[in-house]
Amino acid sequence: MIDHMSALFTLGNMQFLLRGAGMTLLLTVIGCTAGLIGGFLLAYARGSKGTPTAPLRWGATAFVEIFRRIPFLVTLFLVLYTAQMIVPRAPLFWVAVVSICLLCSAYMAEIVRSGMESVPAPQIEAAEVMNFSRWRITWMIVLPQAWKVILPSAVSYMVMFVKDTALASQAGVFELMFAGKALANRGLDPFLVFATVLFAYFVISWPLARFGRWLEARLARRTHEGDRR
Amino acid sequence: MNYSLQFGQIAADVPYILSGAWPTLWITFVTFFAAAVLGLFIAMARLKGGPLASRLAGIWVTLTTNSPLFVVLFFLFNGLPNWGILLSPIAATLIAFIAISSGYLAEIQRGGIQSVRQAELDAAETLGMSRLQILRFVIAPHVIKTTYPALSNFFIFTMLGTSMASLVGVNELTGRAIEVSSRTFRSIEVFSLVAVTYVVLSLFASAALALVGRWLFRVNARMI
Structure with a gap:
């Protein structure tokens, strides 16, 4: 046991795992940022009215429903093989980024949509009567109120998503889980290696989860105070 | 780009892949x-x-x-044998999935139980209702009304999550797709078929x- 531990907990190995953890964070941040933007565009397209934009609306709905209903692992493999068909030797990092963006925008679209739906309809109707364009209504009336609902849900999705990125290792992308597998393949005790990896994920995920809960409580309090005034 | 989609080559394997839905469903x-x-x-222990x-x-x-479920699964399947505990793929899958899901489901149910107001219970008692x-x-x-949407969401989530079981060798939908695609090399065809199935x-x-x-x-649950 002590031998196994001293073999694993060397400076080099820890730096290796730390680099992996950095990549995990990078993938998460890329996914959630792109997801919020993509999710907003999808939610905006889904909320459009009238016949001319109908194909856009259906397209957005289909995108969200489809990518929310395919396991991330299958999406990852599909993107991987499709990318290899189009570009020989497609860089794996970008394969992971593309599949992450697909997944995140589909999930974030639902979060953004429910946030935008939380704004009372009479406000939007009043703005429509005053001849505001849809973009201005969204930008000046809906989003300033909806972000308080969107942000906590987005953070709790991020907490879930950090853990999903571990699957990217299956496509050969270097991140925390990949680093763990590499160490285990090098002959280090897999029990210790994966326990360490689990601990590392916990260290990333737990503060984020607590931050999410704090944010939710704080925004809820501020909203209630606003009501009273 | 000289890859052309040829679904004909996997036609013989389609029933085999699709019947992988059964393991997926029962594991779910x-x-x-x-x-x-x-x-x-767990929720009752936390509250009462x-x-x-x-605390526990x-x-x-x-x-x-x-x-992460995936890392727990790997830990159980690849880490424990070194310590003399050998789990079959399906056992490792069920232990990892049930353990991780129990935490999420406890939180959902705790929220539901907490949403029952004391005033309602007092009112029921005043009306002379028995505990049952x-x-x-x-x-x-x-x-049920407050937790149903979250529970049904989590059910779908679990179903999609079971695809990870393929990575420790469970022969469910994704597992069969990986097997057939490595045998026939028609990866895109196989995985798009599986994606549609999911x-x-x-x-x-x-x-x-x-x-x-x-x-x-x-409960007024949304269909989609």
């Missing part, structure tokens, strides 16, 4: 219901248990909801859950 059902029962006990029980339940929830009647007519309908399965599951919710519990 077993995981979900076992974890829901376990989660209910003694200081030690509620809280720690369990924190640990499980902050650990209170549970049947006041607590249960309320808890979409169809989860659409059916959503519709069924919405209908059950409407008929049995009068």
Whole structure:
């Protein structure tokens, strides 16, 4: 046991795992940022009215429903093989980024949509009567109120998503889980290696989860105070 | 770009891949219901248990909801054998899935139980209802109504999550896809077939859950 531990907990190995953890964070941040933007565009397209934009609306709905209903692992493999068909030797990092963006925008679209739906309809109707364009209504009336609902849900999705990125290792992308597998393949005790990896994920995920809960409580309090005034 | 889609080459394997839906479904059902029962006990321990029980339940929830299922699965399947515990793929899958899901389901059910207001219970008692009647007519309908959407969401989530079981060698939908694609090299065909199967399965599951919710519990769940 002590031998196994001293073999694993060397400076080099820890730096290796730390680099992996950095990549995990990078993938998460890329996914959630792109997801919020993509999710907003999808939610905006889904909320459009009238016949001319109908194909856009259906397209957005289909995108969200489809990518929310395919396991991330299958999406990852599909993107991987499709990318290899189009570009020989497609860089794996970008394969992971593309599949992450697909997944995140589909999930974030639902979060953004429910946030935008939380704004009372009479406000939007009043703005429509005053001849505001849809973009201005969204930008000046809906989003300033909806972000308080969107942000906590987005953070709790991020907490879930950090853990999903571990699957990217299956496509050969270097991140925390990949680093763990590499160490285990090098002959280090897999029990210790994966326990360490689990601990590392916990260290990333737990503060984020607590931050999410704090944010939710704080925004809820501020909203209630606003009501009273 | 000289790859052309040839679904004909996997035609013989299609029934084999599609019947992988059965393992996917039963793993989902077993995981979900076992974890829901376990989660209910954890939620009760957190709310009504003694200081030690509620503390332990809280720690369990924190640990499980902050650990990636995939890494737990690898830990059980690849890490434990070194210590003399050899788990079959399906055993490792069920243990990992039930353990992790129990934390999430405990949180969902805790929220549901907490949403029952004391005033309602007092009112029921004033009306002379027995404890069993209170549970049947006041607590249960309320808890089911508040937790049903989250529970059915989690059911779909579990179904999609079971695809990870393929990575430790369980022969379910994704596992069969990996097997056939490495034999025939028609990867895109195989995985798009599997993707469509997952979409169809989860659409059916959503519709069924919405209908059950409407008929049995009068929950206005959205179909899509």
